[in-house]
Amino acid sequence: MEKLGEGKTKEVYLLDGQHVLLRFKDSITAGDGAKSDVLPGKGVLNAQTSAILFRLLERHGVETHYVGMEDERTMIVKRLKMVPVEVVLRNVATGSIVKRLPIGEGEVFQPPIVEFFLKDDTRHDPLLNYHHMRYLKLFSEEEARKVEDLAVKVNEVLKKVVEEAGFVLYDFKLEFGRLDNRLILGDELSLDSMRVRDRSGRILDKDLYRRGFPLEVVRDSYSEFLDKLRRVV
Template sequence: MVKGEKLYQGKAKSVFATDDPQRLIIEYHDTATAFDGKKRGTIEGKGEYNNLISAYFFTKLEAAGVPTHYLGTWGPREMLVLPLRIILVEVVIRNIAAGSLCRRLGLEEGLVLPEPILEFYYKNDALGDPLVNDDHIRALGLATSAELDVLREQAQQVNAVLRPLLGQAGLDLVDFKLEFGRHHDRLLLGDEISPDTCRFWDTATKEKLDKDRFRRDLGGVEAAYREVHRRLLGRGR
């Protein structure tokens, strides 16, 4: 298989065509952004860590019956995937209060929620990815009611698979963001599952081991990504 032209350049990854129209390559970058691109930087090794961590999670989810776009790794920071028509709805699952949930509802950070909260956000940088409900999504023509039911079911299944998996590694899955897309007549989990898109806290110390270290200038960003990779895949870089 041959890596072809660049089809898309995002904040943290690029998408390339291949000589097979049913195969794309995602290349993960070390660049980091926060606050709708207002803060920018570089996290050394992030592209490699996010690629390998995402591959690990996608493999586990596929084994548990969650369909994804993942086909395999193509290199240390490249992943082979199925092409998707991305649904412009981000699905967020929250297990522990953090981030915008605390700001919106006045909750104390670290509060363990009595049950997971599922939220939808309109994937639109110009609008700041606003929180939306089913009615908004249908009115905007982003997804049907039947598709939203699938997104809910699959997101909850992802949570059910990942929480114990991370627990075995001494990590709390605080919250995470998912993106889905259409591949022919199927809805598949896409994008990535990594410290960029999840909040991971050390179970014992509650130390943050994710992109919040970059957002909040906590330092030790590279070490946090490396530690998550080590705990999940059993080796350092």
């Protein structure tokens, strides 16, 4: 099949005029790709986690690119024109926000905070506002507000299921693409793009890798999350 593109953790292949195959690799990266390793089985874990969560969101009325599975690590998805913006929703303060602003680690946001970042590793994904996105022809202000509303709706669904699995959803990243003038949720939903802790504060997500934990610990945490997710969805 024709390869349309490849990122740090996924490959995209043409399936037909309306669909592509999204193949999840076993690579794991951090620091805009500065740190990289191969974690056997990670692609399968992230593809399966993403499929479960996309199907869940579809049942709750959120339109996604998910169509089905080609194999255990490859999703069949709608072919979108992706917008190079990361939409981050934060329930609990951690990561970059506590470095950028006078906000303490673990502070709870009520309501959640939504932020926009340009997908650009060379510039380390700079923060965007409505004016930047309008000027760069990424999102109009109306589209940005719609995306914010969608992120809040996604949060309601994900937060509930993560809590049912016994964990706490700190934050997550979404990406959107265009299809027939509609904005549709794309990319993935996995522990590469979500921060999840247990109720004691134990990390299950990619922060383990960022903080230098052994690869086996990272894989076991991803597997634990998927196993518990399957029990409640």
